[in-house]
Amino acid sequence: MQYRLDPKSGNKLSILGFGCMRFPRNLSQIDLNKTEKLILKAIENGVNYFDTAYIYGGSEEAFGTILHKNNIRDKIFIATKLPYVKCQRYEDLDTLFHTQLERLHTDYIDYYLIHNLSDAKNWERLCEMGIKEWIAEKKDTGEIRQIGFSFHGTYDEFLSLLDAYDWDFCQIQYNYVNTHYQAGTAGLRKAAEKGIPVIIMEPLLGGKLANGLPQKAVSLFKNADVRLTPAAWAFRWLWNQKEVSVVLSGMNDDAQLNENLELADNSLPGMLTNDENKIYDAVTEAFRASYKIPCTGCNYCMPCPQNINIPACFSAYNMSYTVGFLSGIQQYITSTGSTNPNANHSPSNCIKCGKCEKHCPQHIQIRDSLNTVTKRMEPFWFKSALKLFVKLRG
């Protein structure tokens, strides 16, 4: 495992961080046995940074149970996040924080983030509530060691936030197709210039850079001299940059963990060749040409009051371009339950309430995009074809 120095704390952080949002599940429940095996193996192999959040349904509780059972709290750094949208009064800060400590079976958090703080206006609101005094108190008692924020806003807002407080670290969405999106490369470098370690989320853009690349991009990687999976290419691009501290990966099976561990053993800043950099440029071009809606499948927009499976509809729509129209239609029919007249959750049922859009970190105009999806995925023959299919099926 390679480590990079966090200049603010002196901690040596493993370049591979464990993202705890997508622990393996057994139906809707987190599979504790599988999760425990993965976590223990990651720690044995040098991973020391684990990232969870208050809102990652059951993640803090599961992770805390595993840490406690195996008595491994002190071997790792815990990063978790304050759901600041739930904070209306000063007292809420303490209530939420103590719930998190309890869930995680710990009395301190190494890296505490304000979750999805995407503009200076919200930071000002928190300051009026007294958050700076609260942070100072928690740092004095040692309950919070490092304070930071996770970010999905615009580049300008990122710069404003960097200057608004003496942050210990920050977390941004970053990968080789998002170089000019949100904080982007320029934001990463600005943070590093200020001596702020940067944690990277969405290195695979919700899995699209691993399993959702268009065929042309897959071939470009396949024909390269180095034989690596698309996911490995995405991680190497990040670790090639000295400004990157930790890359989070939501590893939920052994194969992913093994591949990432092997890569993290020997990935160093400046390792990429000119030829490899040209391949990333060509893959990015192919990706941008085929991906229409930049949904990462994070599910923050769910549930929808009309039971529309928003990320699945977007995924089917994108697939209809990257893989082929028929594959996209197949996924669309499954996601919308279109063959069942009693469970039809077509995007055409959207009542335009706008609830979903408030939560989308990718700032997708979900209502308009769902319109676009319906136009393509429900062509004039769609309903008659479905009726025929249901009739034939009996």
Ligand code: SF4
């Ligand atoms: S705007 Fe449409 S898709 Fe979004 S939450 Fe409301 S009904 Fe659901």
Ligand code: SF4
């Ligand atoms: S539409 Fe936005 S909030 Fe919903 S899953 Fe996609 S990226 Fe996440």
